[in-house]
Amino acid sequence: MVNLKLRYKIWIENNGGKAFGNGPQDILHRIERTGSLRQAAKEIKMSYSQAWNLIRLLEKRLGITLLKRIVGGKNGGGSELTDEARELMNRFEKFHQQAEQDLNNLYQKIFLK
Numbered sequence: 549m550v551n552l553k554l555r556y557k558i559w560i561e562n563n564g565g566k567a568f569g570n571g572p573q574d575i576l577h578r579i580e581r582t583g584s585l586r587q588a589a590k591e592i593k594m595s596y597s598q599a600w601n602l603i604r605l606l607e608k609r610l611g612i613t614l615l616k617r618i619v620g621g622k623n624g625g626g627s628e629l630t631d632e633a634r635e636l637m638n639r640f641e642k643f644h645q646q647a648e649q650d651l652n653n654l655y656q657k658i659f660l661k
């Protein structure tokens with residue numbers, strides 16, 4: 549078995565379907581950095597309406613509010629992550645890192661020995 553490499557995707561689901569994973573984590577990081585859902589969507593070549601619908605769907609599935617919307621003002625408004633969103637992101641990141649470590653250890657134990 550030459551040049552095999554472990555690949556996997558991790559996400560969290562509820563009865564409604566996918567509730568959180570790498571994609572939502574990425575867009576939330578971009579919103580946090582830019583202060584804008586519109587700018588975050590633009591960076592990943594997603595329409596603003598698609599990004600807005602994604603956030604609303606995630607909020608519904610998770611049962612938490614992810615964004616504080618800032619309307620208008622001299623800077624034109626924007627979006628800010630809620631404390632709940634930051635907590636979810638931190639937990640998902642910790643979980644993902646641990647899962648990656650555990651999966652790599654298991655992969656080496658079974659395939660590389």
